[in-house]
Amino acid sequence: MPGLFDPYTLKGITLRNRLAVSPMCQYMAREGLVTDWHLPHYTSLARGGAGLVVVEATAVSPEGRITPGDLGLWSDAHVQGLAAVARSIADAGAVPGIQLGHAGRKAGCTPPWEGGAPLPKADPAHWEPIAPSALPLIAEQPHLPRAMTGADIRRVQQDFVDAAQRTHDAGFQWLELHFAHGFLAQSFLSKHFNARDDAYGGSLENRARFLVETVAAVRQVWPASLPLTARLGVLEFDGDDGMNLAESIEVLAHLKAAGLDLVDVGIGFSTLSPVPWAPNMLVPVAERVRRETGLPVATSWLITDAKEADGFVRKGQLDLVMFARRFLDNPHWTQQAARALDLPKPSWVLPSPYAYWLENWATP
Numbered sequence: 001m002p003g004l005f006d007p008y009t010l011k012g013i014t015l016r017n018r019l020a021v022s023p024m025c026q027y028m029a030r031e032g033l034v035t036d037w038h039l040p041h042y043t044s045l046a047r048g049g050a051g052l053v054v055v056e057a058t059a060v061s062p063e064g065r066i067t068p069g070d071l072g073l074w075s076d077a078h079v080q081g082l083a084a085v086a087r088s089i090a091d092a093g094a095v096p097g098i099q100l101g102h103a104g105r106k107a108g109c110t111p112p113w114e115g116g117a118p119l120p121k122a123d124p125a126h127w128e129p130i131a132p133s134a135l136p137l138i139a140e141q142p143h144l145p146r147a148m149t150g151a152d153i154r155r156v157q158q159d160f161v162d163a164a165q166r167t168h169d170a171g172f173q174w175l176e177l178h179f180a181h182g183f184l185a186q187s188f189l190s191k192h193f194n195a196r197d198d199a200y201g202g203s204l205e206n207r208a209r210f211l212v213e214t215v216a217a218v219r220q221v222w223p224a225s226l227p228l229t230a231r232l233g234v235l236e237f238d239g240d241d242g243m244n245l246a247e248s249i250e251v252l253a254h255l256k257a258a259g260l261d262l263v264d265v266g267i268g269f270s271t272l273s274p275v276p277w278a279p280n281m282l283v284p285v286a287e288r289v290r291r292e293t294g295l296p297v298a299t300s301w302l303i304t305d306a307k308e309a310d311g312f313v314r315k316g317q318l319d320l321v322m323f324a325r326r327f328l329d330n331p332h333w334t335q336q337a338a339r340a341l342d343l344p345k346p347s348w349v350l351p352s353p354y355a356y357w358l359e360n361w362a363t364p
């Protein structure tokens, strides 16, 4: 079985290794546009040697942003800046990926370092969030979303399709739909936040309809040779995870039939119930999803050790390992992982101008 530093081919794309930079919100955009922050940020991550770099959650519409600082792909004007990012990631030898999402009821907040609360209605940047049902994230919060009409649903699905088309125009080769973290798609699936009585609520088939229809519609415009993936929250830590996981596996069978190529196994965060944080906590869950759906899997959350990650791949538990804070802490962490795994000439996971001198440090 291949290990962490073996290439990975999915559809027509080959990653140089199984290490992926997980999408990490930066909240440094303006009107959804790339600023001076993004190109150096993503270039340095890509030069660090990972096989795949997934650009942060990028909104398919203005009301789908978590904060006013989210990147967007809701207009053609957004393509140019992200095309430079995709090109720079590819020039560094990594595959450029991006996560497309709609924050639903969690939209319209300040960044976490400003408190993460909903923008006050009096704030000129404030907008009304939309969601499957007019249920607040937490009872105390006045931040009540508007319940989506059928027309809203069709518009947002078209927004995903249009943003996927722009994603391809920008030169990205890996697309991850954001179906986790209590955002719009997850909240359609969630028993906690979908109280609809139409074809998008009630039964599991109905609650999954938005997700299945969106994958099928995006698949129409996203080239068959390029991986179409989704991060799906399969656990909620709400005391009902036996059912949540079984339902997620059932939904994934339909998403696979609709054209999904890989699932990035995540957490639902539909409620604020406490999470039993632990190292590598989702790996066994991802292994079960891989076994029962036949889909390749990636996962993240507290995976920090290279030897353990290598073992997850070698044992066929994961196909791809998503690292987030490891790479924020050190964009060149792939080199540390290569050293830990005794790769020959570990510095050569980095570009030549770095690798040559690092590999020859003992001699002038």
Ligand SMILES: CC(=O)[C@H]1CCCN(Cc2ccccc2)C1
Pocket (backbone or CB within 6 Å): 025, 057, 066, 181, 269
């Ligand atoms: C877009 C996205 O999923 C990001 C938003 C910022 C926090 N990120 C990580 C996070 C997820 C859920 C709870 C706490 C932290 C996820």
